[in-house]
Amino acid sequence: MILEVAPLQVIAGQSAAFEQAFAKAQRIISTMPGYAGHQLQRSLADPDRYLLLVNWQRLEDHTQGFRGSPHYQQWKALLHHFYDPFPTVEHFQAVILGGSEQAVSR
Helix, strand or coil, X not given: CEEEEEEEEECCCCHHHHHHHHHHHHHHHCCCCCEEEEEEEXXXXXXXXXXXXXXXXXXXXXXXHHCXXXXXXXXXXXXXXXXXXXCCCEEEECCEECCEECCCCC
8 A cells, every 4th residue: 555645735815715626636536546545634733734645556556547647637627726835745655563564652
């Protein structure tokens, strides 16, 4: 499982419109092969800052499958004009510790 992490800074005053557009856009991404769920989190400190987390079966499901599809063009048209600056997307994979995925509390 791959976790896509995208911090999103939305243009001030555009959060309500962004959330409406995202409600439409999430229908697009959720139909893609390899998609395994997502979350959109809003910052408590900055109401124009969000964190998008998307689970993919494989990295290529996002980087080639989704981004290479006509559906990505719809996603871009709905969302990309809300960002300033444009987000940097990173991908993460769970670290296996002691034979299973571990969460550490401090």
